Amino acid sequence: MMGAYGQLKAVALKLTCAKHKTLMSNLIITGIASHLIYCGLLDLETANKASFDAQRERIPLVSYLVKHKYLTSEKISESCVKTFALPFFDLKQYNASWISNLSLDKDIIRRHHIIPLYRKDNILHIGISDPTDRTTIDSIFFYTGIKVSPVIVDEQLLSDLIDKHYSTETANGIEIGLLNQIFFEENSFSVNENIVSYDEPLVKFVDNILEHAISRNVSDIHIEPYEKQCRIRYRQDGILSEVTEIPINVALRLITRLKVIAKLDISEKRLPQDGRFQINTRQFRINTCPTLFGEKIVLRLLNSNKLMLDVNALGFSDKQLTIFLKKISQPQGLILVTGPTGSGKTITLYSALQFLNQDNKNISTVEDPIEIQLPYINQVNIHPKIGLTFSKVLRSFLRQDPDIIMVGEIRDQETAEIAIQAAQTGHLVLSTLHTNNTIEAITRLQSMGIESYKIISSISLIVTQRLIRKLCPHCKQPDLFSKEKLAFLAVGCQYCFQGYQGRTAIYECLPFNDTVKQLIVNSKLQDLLNFMKNEEHDLLLESGHKKIFQGLTTLSEIYRVLEQ
Numbered sequence: 001m002m003g004a005y006g007q008l009k010a011v012a013l014k015l016t017c018a019k020h021k022t023l024m025s026n027l028i029i030t031g032i033a034s035h036l037i038y039c040g041l042l043d044l045e046t047a048n049k050a051s052f053d054a055q056r057e058r059i060p061l062v063s064y065l066v067k068h069k070y071l072t073s074e075k076i077s078e079s080c081v082k083t084f085a086l087p088f089f090d091l092k093q094y095n096a097s098w099i100s101n102l103s104l105d106k107d108i109i110r111r112h113h114i115i116p117l118y119r120k121d122n123i124l125h126i127g128i129s130d131p132t133d134r135t136t137i138d139s140i141f142f143y144t145g146i147k148v149s150p151v152i153v154d155e156q157l158l159s160d161l162i163d164k165h166y167s168t169e170t171a172n173g174i175e176i177g178l179l180n181q182i183f184f185e186e187n188s189f190s191v192n193e194n195i196v197s198y199d200e201p202l203v204k205f206v207d208n209i210l211e212h213a214i215s216r217n218v219s220d221i222h223i224e225p226y227e228k229q230c231r232i233r234y235r236q237d238g239i240l241s242e243v244t245e246i247p248i249n250v251a252l253r254l255i256t257r258l259k260v261i262a263k264l265d266i267s268e269k270r271l272p273q274d275g276r277f278q279i280n281t282r283q284f285r286i287n288t289c290p291t292l293f294g295e296k297i298v299l300r301l302l303n304s305n306k307l308m309l310d311v312n313a314l315g316f317s318d319k320q321l322t323i324f325l326k327k328i329s330q331p332q333g334l335i336l337v338t339g340p341t342g343s344g345k346t347i348t349l350y351s352a353l354q355f356l357n358q359d360n361k362n363i364s365t366v367e368d369p370i371e372i373q374l375p376y377i378n379q380v381n382i383h384p385k386i387g388l389t390f391s392k393v394l395r396s397f398l399r400q401d402p403d404i405i406m407v408g409e410i411r412d413q414e415t416a417e418i419a420i421q422a423a424q425t426g427h428l429v430l431s432t433l434h435t436n437n438t439i440e441a442i443t444r445l446q447s448m449g450i451e452s453y454k455i456i457s458s459i460s461l462i463v464t465q466r467l468i469r470k471l472c473p474h475c476k477q478p479d480l481f482s483k484e485k486l487a488f489l490a491v492g493c494q495y496c497f498q499g500y501q502g503r504t505a506i507y508e509c510l511p512f513n514d515t516v517k518q519l520i521v522n523s524k525l526q527d528l529l530n531f532m533k534n535e536e537h538d539l540l541l542e543s544g545h546k547k548i549f550q551g552l553t554t555l556s557e558i559y560r561v562l563e564q
Contacts, residue, residue, distance in 0.1 A: 010392070014557065016393065017413075029399055029458070029488045030128070030491065030499050031492040031494075032130045033047040033051050033061060034047075034489050035079070035491055036065075036079070038115075038477050040084065041079060042070070050068075051373035059081050059274045060129070061130070062076055062129045062130045062155050063146060063155060063439045066156055072156075073129070073154045076129065076155060077129065077152050077153065079173075080152050082518075083387045084152075084475075084493065085395035086151060087152065088151070089127055089151045091127065091153050091154055091159075091161055092157065092284070094115065094161060098305070102537070104116045104140075104143070108139075111250075112139060113129070113136070113158070114127060114140065114158075114342040115153065115162070117151055119146075119285065119471040120252075121149070121289070122144050122146055123146065123147045123149050125148075125149045125150075125151050126140060126145070126150060127152075127153035128150045128151070128152070128318065129152070129153055131152060131259060132493060134493065134497055135241070135494070137150060138212075138243070141212065144448050156480075170343065171314035172482065174367070182410040188303070189212060201469065202253055202254070204284075206261075207234065207279075209254075210247065210279055210299075212405055213299075213301060214279075214282055214301065216234065216497070217237075218235060218242075218528065219300065220234070220235040220298060221297075221298070222234075222235070222296070222297075223232060223251065223253070223296065224298065224515055225248060225255070225291065226248070226293050228247075228248055228252075229247065230245065230248055230294075236497050237469045237500055237501075238342065239382075239469075239498070241497075246559060248293070250346045253286075255294065257284075258286060258297055258299070259288065259468055261277045262275035262276060262284075262286045268297055268410040270290055271289060272289050273286075273392060274286070274288075284300065285300040285302060287300075289300050297523050302425075308489060309351045310350045311352060311354075311490055314344075314348055314504075314505055314507075315504040315507065316505075317546065319505050319508070319536070320543075323511050324463065324537060325355075327461040327511060328356060328428070328430070331403075331431070332423060332462030333458065333459070334419060334429045334430075334431070335429070335461045336433055336461070336463070337349055337431075337463045338434070338437070338440070338441045338461045338465075339435075339466060340435075340466075343465055343467055343505075344465055344503075345465065346371050346432070349431075349506070350372055353365070353377060353404070354374065354423060356404055356428075357374070358375060361404055362400070362401055362402050364377070364378040364379075364400065364404075364405055364406070365377060365378070365380065365405070366380045366382060366394060367381060367382070367407070367408035367409055368382045368408050369381055373527055382408075388411075391412075391415050394419065394518040395418060396458075398418075398421075398427075403428065404428045404430070405427055406431065407431035408431070408432065409432050409433070410433055413448040413450065416445060417450070419458075420454050420455075423459075423460075435464070436464070436539070442455060442520060452520055455520060456512065456521060459512050461509065461512065462510045462512075463508070463510075464507065464509075465505045465507045465508070467503045467504070467561070468504060468553050468557050468561050469503050469553060470499060470501060470551055470552050471488055471490055471499065471551065471554065472490070472491070472493060472496030472499055472500060474478065474494060474499040474501075475491040475495070475499065476488045477494035487548060487555065489554070490554055490556075490557075502555075505554075506544045506547060506548070506561075507560075508540045509534075509537055510528070511530060511537075515531060516528065516531065540562060541558070541562060544562065
């Protein structure tokens with residue numbers, strides 16, 4: 001059964017690879033390498049080799065290319081100025097005394113291979129030879145707390161300047177002003193019976209981390225203590241990347257500060273804890289987990305204030321959107337949205353609820369946890385420790401005269417049975433399952449003990465989805481190797497992260513009709529794939545290809561998400 005589905009995807013993959021072989025190999029190149037290929041200064045093979053060797057030598061790619069005489073620094077800077085429309089600064093005019101005036105630590109200059117130039121209108125202008133290095137630009141913003149604007153400089157002059165003035169500096173960890181003050185003021189912090197006193201730099205440093213994450217539209221902050229250092233990472237557009245490392249003693253104080261903000265028990269370090277807090281209008285969900293060297297903290301940024309929750313903006317194709325709106329507008333039936341954790345299922349359900357939210361509808365949800373607070377919708381957070389489970393809340397809902405019920409997730413047979421019963425007795429029920437595709441949703445319900453006749457009499461639609469990163473509109477470039485001239489490359493600039501900005505979804509929809517129901521009853525689930533193809537219901541891979549030809553994403557991104 002599942003073998004047939006896998007074979008179909010494999011055939012599609014082989015066909016695509018045969019047609020787009022050159023495209024696939026080129027799409028793995030991003031950033032400055034992609035730019036230099038586009039400008040004709042490097043070929044694909046050289047760019048691949050240079051990128052690999054630069055990583056091995058632990059130096060920036062531009063430094064490697066100039067050091068090994070692949071390109072001159074003049075050619076690189078000239079092409080960057082022309083393409084990215086950024087100003088150029090002649091480092092022969094640079095005065096090393098500017099360093100102290102701009103309050104940027106020398107170790108930061110060496111580590112990130114930049115030079116501070118001047119500050120104007122509360123914007124720090126930095127000299128950089130690779131303007132696509134968004135990570136470095138964001139890191140400087142993190143250290144300084146002010147907006148950063150890149151200026152193109154000559155790579156050879158930049159390296160010579162750093163080596164001349166800062167060759168004796170060594171990396172001793174992150175040393176910005178706030179961290180230094182926290183590090184040396186050992187007596188400014190105390191813990192006594194859950195009463196905590198903080199020095200001002202620590203408070204500012206924690207605020208800086210949170211505000212920086214908000215400005216980058218980060219979804220999660222990971223604070224991970226190890227033996228001597230603590231790593232801070234952000235998840236942005238689904239990708240986890242390191243922002244910085246801080247000394248472990250500072251990290252312990254930072255973690256305690258966050259626990260106090262969230263009103264958690266700071267004396268309890270052996271058990272996980274959950275909580276919430278709010279900074280201005282932005283809500284954070286916090287979870288602590290005891291590890292070998294301390295408590296790992298994960299902060300989820302809840303961005304309900306910025307979400308549009310518009311079904312028209314989710315990423316459905318025109319045909320898929322028509323099917324989706326028709327099914328959620330029906331007075332009864334079970335609609336399942338499937339996919340792995342982090343695939344955007346909750347946003348799809350919330351958008352559907354927002355579309356259905358009218359004065360003449362009684363809408364109730366049961367969730368774990370409540371991700372977004374929706375006005376005029378009755379939302380219940382389950383609490384298993386006191387017996388408030390999905391099934392118990394669902395039974396209560398059925399006595400509350402509901403029109404529409406949303407179940408955060410169907411996890412067991414009891415919850416599935418009640419949801420199906422509600423769908424069969426005149427209610428519209430929306431829920432999720434953690435399965436990889438539409439057909440697995442059916443087999444998952446069957447494995448829970450749900451009979452086929454209950455499945456076909458209750459389900460009206462199964463939707464499978466994934467989230468994919470969208471190409472940055474500011475820096476995406478046409479792929480010169482694509483015969484169709486429809487593919488684009490991820491380049492990277494000051495407006496995006498690794499050449500991508502924001503995400504959208506790809507979908508796979510299976511509306512239930514008499515043919516689908518008959519195939520399920522006859523246990524011919526493998527034939528559902530052929531049915532979906534004959535009815536022109538796109539599978540996930542096909543939906544992804546359409547996003548590529550629309551110029552929204554890349555082939556490598558589709559294959560990354562679908563694990564091809």
